[in-house]
Amino acid sequence: MHSEVYSPFNRWLYLLVLVAGALTVFAFAPFDIYPLAWFTPAVLFYALSKANYKSQYFKLGWVYGIGLFGAGASWPFYAFQFANAPLLLGIGGTALFTTTVALLTTGLFGLLVSFFHHKPIFARLLIFYPAAWVVLEWTRSWLLTGFPWLYLGNSQIDTFFAAYAPITGVLGVSLSSVLIAGALVSFLFGNSLKRTVNIAQEPHNASLSIKAVVEERFGSSIRVLSAMVIILLTTTAFALQNIKWTQKTGKPITVSVLQSNISQSDKLDRERTLNSSIKLYKSMTQKSHRSDLIVWPETGLFDAFNNHMDSLILPLQKSISRKNQVILMGGFNINQNNQFENSALAISRDDRQLYSKRHLVPFGEYIPLLEYVRWMDKWITLPYSNIVSGINDGTLQVAGQTAQMSICYEDAFGAEIIKSLPKVTMLINITHDGWFTNSLEPEQHMQIARMRSLETGRYMVRATTTGPSGIINEKGKVITTAPNYTRKIITGKVQPFTGATPYTRWGDWLIIGFLSVLLLIGLIGRKRR
16 A cells, blocks of 8 residues: 655745746836736746645745735835835835735635645646636735735736726736636646656555656647637637727816826925925916816825815815816815815815725825824834725716716725716826835836726826826726826816726626636535545
């Protein structure tokens, strides 16, 4: 009677997946080498096929994530510097953030797929690995308030695979990438995958062992199946590109986006720069007086609206001459409980509307247990009090249209953006990415915003302080913008749209429900075996 003992694991695979994870970042903006979103997960999938134990699966996934998030999401380091944190604290905090995100996402992905170890290799590569990957991406959108960044699908915004987004959202586009990754590995190795194992003898001869080669052979049909998966994904995406999910409604409106290029260091020196900042925005607003909608970025007024009602807001309101003209400014609202909200104020001739951000950034806009960490003030600048979330539905009436409003990284949460659809006819996002100046974050954020337009079939107006600002059409294409770190008024036409894409009706539940069922069937089958 023999027992199988797994062969020694090649530890160089950890270095291989670490490099692959880091290279994945080049699939995203601003590099846009989108095929890397197929090839680098393929490297991880290959390494996973060589793993023997759950710990190896978990470590491979975690190390890949450390490469991915360490290279592509380390930009919180810049925010630490603006908060006057010591260099070591900034490095340590950023390292803790990226390794924790990797642990809770790609690490858990590795652990999850380890339960399918005894499935045929082609089934793992073409079904269970892709399904688990997308389910863990979705988990990242809500776990610990969510961090939906570096989804593989976002890197495909300029490819024909983006055509899946109006049906399944960005997660469906991610699924196409990991299916291609699995098919590539299956095509190369699925026909004949060999593993060397040790065969231990009976206990009284345990000192003797025999090396044997175990081969999984399925015939050339697996390579044909892998090729067909890629062909089917490609041809379906090509066909979907021609479908118009939403329809134009009404006439285009003229929009001006104010990119002031006020640096984060200047904004933080409020006593010195607040008045000059207000003067600049007033001047840019006056130059845009012919536009139907004039949009300031997040915290364009780096102060509470309540403090500038007589000096700024009421004079701007009196200057509006046309009924449907709106000036939309970002700033802070002091609510009835004397708490601060990160808000947008829409000013029209006869009305003022307020939207307050609902999905706040932990450790950015609020710090859990703030009163208990006051002692850290000696090393890092802490806020006087936490910002609180708004309770409105996210819609504003602007220039005769119903707009879905989002502030900062709220536009990264596709499932939240669609809650007010299909009644809204356009999207507006105001943000301030100056906290991450000269990092990859601003371009990555614009790429995410483009995906929201494609998912909903709506134009998006996007205003940032330092860029990139611009106008995105219903296909996710940027039709007008300005270079980063330049001062410019960006003016263009925005076409309102009506109707609903399948994604706005079903959200993420269509794809997540289907993939979860696949994983559950695989787990039940394993248990019965």
